[in-house]
Amino acid sequence: LAKTTQPISMDSYEGQEVNITCSHNNIATNDYITWYQQFPSQGPRFIIQGYKTKVTNEVASLFIPADRKSSTLSLPRVSLSDTAVYYCLVGEGNQGGKLIFGQGTELSVKP
Amino acid sequence: DVKVTQSSRYLVKRTGEKVFLECVQDMDHENMFWYRQDPGLGLRLIYFSYDVKMKEKGDIPEGYSVSREKKERFSLILESASTNQTSMYLCASSTLGRTDYVEAFFGQGTRLTVV
Numbered sequence: 001l002a003k004t005t006q007p008i009s010m011d012s013y014e015g016q017e018v019n020i021t022c023s024h025n026n027i028a029t030n031d032y033i034t035w036y037q038q039f040p041s042q043g044p045r046f047i048i049q050g051y052k053t054k055v056t057n058e059v060a061s062l063f064i065p066a067d068r069k070s071s072t073l074s075l076p077r078v079s080l081s082d083t084a085v086y087y088c089l090v091g092e093g094n095q096g097g098k099l100i101f102g103q104g105t106e107l108s109v110k111p
Numbered sequence: 112d113v114k115v116t117q118s119s120r121y122l123v124k125r126t127g128e129k130v131f132l133e134c135v136q137d138m139d140h141e142n143m144f145w146y147r148q149d150p151g152l153g154l155r156l157i158y159f160s161y162d163v164k165m166k167e168k169g170d171i172p173e174g175y176s177v178s179r180e181k182k183e184r185f186s187l188i189l190e191s192a193s194t195n196q197t198s199m200y201l202c203a204s205s206t207l208g209r210t211d212y213v214e215a216f217f218g219q220g221t222r223l224t225v226v
Contacts, residue, residue, distance in 0.1 A: 036215075043115075043201050043217025044154070087153070098167070099144060099205070099215055101154035 009106040018075045022088030033071045036087045117218040130189040134202030143185035144203040192225045
């Protein structure tokens with residue numbers, strides 16, 4: 001399973017776009033990239049998953065360059081309620097299997 | 112809505128006790144997971160099960176065992192609880208490639224204190 005590296009923490013202000021980048025240099029050909037969000041005292045919840053190029057849903061966008069060695073989670077116009085820890089995972093997303101979480105990025109959104 | 116239910120939200124046990132943490136999911140998921148979460152260390156995988164009676168060790172299996180006799184239930188067992196096992200324990204389940212993507216669903220967690 002490819003190891004991931006993310007910033008430990010980030011600060012932002014309400015209304016800004018936030019981009020969190022994850023590095024995964026050893027990603028394998030059949031690996032997918034998945035992001036989870038965790039609020040205090042809750043379990044993580046799925047945000048978005050992708051394999052290449054760009055994926056967008058109602059919550060976020062995921063940008064994956066051609067070499068797939070990194071990915072960027074983009075949160076448009078964040079609010080205070082987006083304050084959470086964001087985890088990047090790399091693995092055989094569409095086949096199930098182990099889910100290995102790193103330390104995550106603690107995002108703090110200020111008014 | 113998928114539901115992953117952990118039997119206890121808070122638990123206090125004594126050192127040396129045998130502790131059972133129970134997790135039940137209602138979506139017929141093949142995969143189930145147990146994690147522990149400690150400040151500054153993120154989520155660490157203890158055990159993973161991909162089918163009934165099948166299991167794989169995660170990154171930190173020492174001091175733990177698991178049981179999966181039925182598809183919907185995955186139990187984490189602390190054979191002899193120690194104070195360094197005081198932590199938040201999270202259970203999760205996920206599908207096995209039946210959709211375009213795989214999403215894991217987590218329970219609310221059990222905060223275990225060993226005294």
